[in-house]
Amino acid sequence: MERLTASRLLLLAVAASVAYSAVILDNGAPIMWAQAAARVSELPVQNNILTPNPWNFTHRMSFYRLMIAATDPFMGCMGTGATESPIWGLALQFGWMLTSGRLADPTGATTCGLETGDAMCISPQSWWGCVNHFVTVLPFLSAAQQGIFGQGVQVQMQAPEGSEGYCTTYTDCSTSYPNVMMKWDAFFQGLNASTNAPLPENEKKDSILGLYWDAHMASLQAAAACRAKQRHYSAPEVNFAFSWLNSAEYVAAANFQSSLEKSAVFLAPLPGRVLQVGDQAPNIADMTPEENHILSVFSWMTYMNTFTGGALVRMWRSIMCSAAMREKGREMLEQLLLNPGFAKDTFFSIITSMGTSC
Incomplete structure (x- = not known):
């Protein structure tokens, strides 16, 4: 299976290298989805305790597949798909x-994450792999604690060899990052409670997305440790990494429903390789117009927020104060990020004019 997985990844990497556009789907599913565990029992077990290795790509992707499958029964308000x-x-x-290539060892000291080494390895030295730890491992541990996979499921993550600072159990993570675990607990508890809540489906949806993004942002804030x-x-x-984090502020405040289809549209233009010295958009020759855009x-969003002393994000949060305004916000983000003809100054003008809309 490892040979099959590595060869499949190589084909995807070759496809990406043609124009460096991001590869985010494999046969209509996330990368290596077919190799990810479909049942909790498929993860490694020792003494009746799950012991997955979060520094292996397929194990970590399994966390997403298992969380999605286990929570789908509570997601009816999201849509029929x-x-x-x-x-x-x-x-x-x-x-x-x-x-x-963002999960590979950026120091060059090992072949972790490289095609010439262990292609499924996530380097503990990778900033991207470290940040992702907070939005994969921590929610998975919370889900297990809240009984999402069934009662009594215990998890002890394998620790990365030669690296410290990564929590491996629910108790450990709750001690190190209490606010993050509290937010993920609230999300999973809220999902369960929403099943019988006497609310219209659109209000349930907005509430669940609010809990989800609260937890997501708490994870990203804790990832300052990386x-x-x-x-x-x-x-x-x-x-770019700083701008990528900054963009989450806008998406989260608008309660974006990051479904497979909607997320694919927004993620496809992301840069298909690690940026190098001399790369300066919109004039990176080996990147597509979409990536450059x-x-x-x-970069502009980060600059404007920094230039205004954080006012741009604060204004955005303040106007995302109702379901109707959040819907408008999602439409504006789509125009800004995906439509090259949409002037950035127009986005700023709309935000400032909407300041008293709620």
Whole structure:
């Protein structure tokens, strides 16, 4: 199976290298979805305790597949399709990190994550792999604790060899990152409670998405613990990473439903390789116009927020104060990120004019 997995990844990497556009889907599913565990019992077990290795790509992708399957019965308000859960967005994003080379060892000291080494390895030195740890391992541990996979399921994550600082159990993570675990607990508890809640489906949906993004953002904020790992990357990649985190503020405040289909549209233009010294959008020659565009937009959003002392994000949050306004916000983000003809100044003008809309 490992040979099959590695060869499949190689084909995807070759496809990505043609124009460096992001590869986020494999036969209509997230990368390596077919190799991910479909049942909790497929994960490694020792003494009746699950012992998965979160530094193996297929194990970590399994966490998403298992969480989606276990929570789908509570996601009816998201829509009638089979891929409406907001967790799909995380799975797609994780696959992009793999195919773009962002989970590999950035120090060059090992072949972890490289085609010439262990292609399924996630390097503990990778900033991207570290940040993803907070939106994969922590929610999975919370889900197990809340009985999402059945009562009594215990999990002890394998620790990365030669690296410290990554929590491996629910208790451990709750001690190190209490706010994050509290938020994920609230999300999974809220899913269960929503089943019998006497609310219209659209209100249930907005409430669940609110809980989801609260937990997601708490994870990203705690991922500040990964910051030291950015020293292994070029300045353009570090700037992009900061902009990528900054963009989550807008998506979260708008309660974006990160379903498989919707997330694929927004993730497809992401850069298909790690940025290097000299890369400057919108003039990166070996990247597509779409990649250049989204890198430029991310950079502009970060610059404007920094220039205004954080006012742009604060204004955005303040106007995302109702379901109707959040819907408008999602439409604006789509125009800004995906439509090159949509002027960035127009986005700023709309935000400032909407300041008293709620």
